[in-house]
Amino acid sequence: MDCKKYRDNYKRYNKFPLDQSVWDTEEYKQYQEHYYDCELCGIWDMEQKAIEKGMDVNKYCCTEMAYHLSKGLDKDPYENPDVVIIHNKKFDEYGIPIQDGGNSFIMIKHCPWCGNKLPQSKRDMWWETLESLGLNNPFEQNIPEKFETDEWYR
Numbered sequence: 275m276d277c278k279k280y281r282d283n284y285k286r287y288n289k290f291p292l293d294q295s296v297w298d299t300e301e302y303k304q305y306q307e308h309y310y311d312c313e314l315c316g317i318w319d320m321e322q323k324a325i326e327k328g329m330d331v332n333k334y335c336c337t338e339m340a341y342h343l344s345k346g347l348d349k350d351p352y353e354n355p356d357v358v359i360i361h362n363k364k365f366d367e368y369g370i371p372i373q374d375g376g377n378s379f380i381m382i383k384h385c386p387w388c389g390n391k392l393p394q395s396k397r398d399m400w401w402e403t404l405e406s407l408g409l410n411n412p413f414e415q416n417i418p419e420k421f422e423t424d425e426w427y428r
Contacts, residue, residue, distance in 0.1 A: 275304040338387035363424040
């Protein structure tokens, strides 16, 4: 199967669950083989899946990063074993979630797929900005809503 035929069949073969009669076809087997053999179509496939979940892949260092982050959009990423990376937008931190029932993650400084340097954490800047507004205990004080998202630094 060539790339054009693979891409033409994308919507047909990515509607799950697929009927068993589809799995058994030679065309589907060729489709799957092409996915694993063609790096460009594998990346294109990830891009399509990320876009379908509402991701703007151009906002990330690579398609793989956008794709893997999109896996955490459906439900709590800490409760989804398919999530291998998270983005804490409030602090602009990327990390590997620790699947222990809590909200911990191991912060990373470089993309595991392309190696690009990720943004520096804005955690210290978050605290400094709140303190400059006279808010030194955000756990007991009402802080502006924008500080719960990435809106405060955008």
